[in-house]
Amino acid sequence: MDKRVKGSIFVFLGACSFGVLSTIVKIAYSEGYTLGHITGSQSFLGMLLLWILYLLQKKLFPTRSTYNTENKGDIRPKTAWWKVCAAGMFTGLVGIFYYQCVKLLPASISIILLMQYLWISIVIEAIIFKKKPTRIQLIAVCIVLIGTVFAGGVFNESLTLNPTGVAFGFLAALAYALFLITSGRVGNELPALKKGALMITGSCILTFIIFPPLFFFDGVLFDGLYKWGLALAVFGTVIPPLFFSIGIPKTGVSLGAIFSTAELPVAVLSSYLILRENVALLQWMGVVIILMAIVLPNLKSLTNRKKNRLV
Template sequence: MKDNFLGGFLVFLGACSFGVLSSIVKTAYKAGYTLGEVTGIQCFLGMLMLWSIHFIVKAVHKPKVSASTNTPLATSTTQSPESTKKWKVCAVGLFPGLVGICYYQCVQLVPASIAIILLMQYLWISIIIDFVIFKNKPTIIQLATVIVIILGSSLAAGMFNQDITLNLTGCLFGFLAALMYSLFISTSSNIGNELPKLEKSALMITGACFVTFLIFPPLFFFKLDINDKLYQLGFLLALLGTVLPPFLFSIGIPKIGISLSAILSAAELPVAVTCSFFYLHEAVYFTQWIGVVIILLAIALPNLKHIKKTA
């Protein structure tokens, strides 16, 4: 019982940390920073933090050495296949890199409360990708969930509210972010699972950093002072978006299972909407809150039967 509570709490915290990212990005834009600077500093600092943590953990947990031969006890005469696969894990970083660019561009053009709703469309896009690429036919419950999510998203995005004017370019970037996130989930779950979690995360964010700097050359490093506010905001983005959630999820999800984790991770949505309302003072209408509730119910209901079986 204690492990279940702790696991659920960690997954919930990870989702909440994701939810505040859009508000931090909006703050950076208001301070005059650009898309390339925001995405670049997050990837760069996140990469440094993950590799630092990985090497520290690796140094602490060194393999035991035989006193007689002065060599590690567990050695292999054949080359490890991991070394040939690391470049593939790094290549998967293409998708989170593009997620950050597309999502933060979306945040620049539409309210943060709508940007997060557009990103959440990865839920039904993932089902389509799973069917088209991996030939896994969706169930009736999954199809019904897709329809409910689309309905809830329409309400949450304010499509039926005449007081809300949506930027079509921003919505397109939000949809692209959801597509890239779906591709990231599909690829990352099938590549590099034999690697330590920290190393896999560090390799992927290295790939994301490479893609980001390829699109937005990091020239801002040469004109910023070390005390510049961008480094402070970048540290928060890297910590809350790159380092902390994967760490919390890696500990929490095994304790409570994927089904309950899917429900708790949906906390990202109301947290983002709440932050946009109270922190950014963006207008969030009653119909939008109803849409948020509908999306959360659509995520939760298909998983309830699995939770009852494991209860």
């Protein structure tokens, strides 16, 4: 399988996992849990799961866990562990900002604001790393933004926007863009599980600094919070960072950002199937538009591969 296509699949699946988070968070809020409860339990349980998985891999498959098999023979110096932890703090910020946005704004608007990471990540890459986006990537971005407006249901409800919620939404988008960039550039020589564990350790440290983990002592964790923290940890802390750390180095940040927009269609589907929220026809149209944009950047490479096989 082509390296870029393989990477795109990992990014796509990671984004699909991330897409169910808003539904889980809405349910957790409805049961009376706070932002600190939700983000703290997610970070802690996610960190615990990733370190357990890494140690099991190291024990059962020692030759695979000593280095990243994709970078075999790479002589670059190893990234300091604290740098990987520091990069992972962006993951914690995404959760804090986005979950607060979900609390203050309708879920559809929160998702739209978070999706702005797409153009933010491309702008950051162009300014800092001097990497100009291709024409097809720019077209895909425009299509995604159009699809986002439709899928978010902007035309289906009267909007009363909380300025604080809007600010948290844009902060979540900025943090997500920085997470994508650092995930693709920091610690790529490390095994994926170790890199993910270090990143979530940084996320957990930051989250506990902002929200001291009082749930360890007041009984809330074992009184029901654990089930939501565990669900959020698996779908938001373990799978996306792990899959992104594998996929984004292969796709590049710009292309990876486009594929990660699969989050929005999944968010719409999960709200429809689980929360039984009404999803209008225009929203389904937006989902289809976004899926078209996700396929678009790889059409050229897939076509070339098909021609090469026929020759």
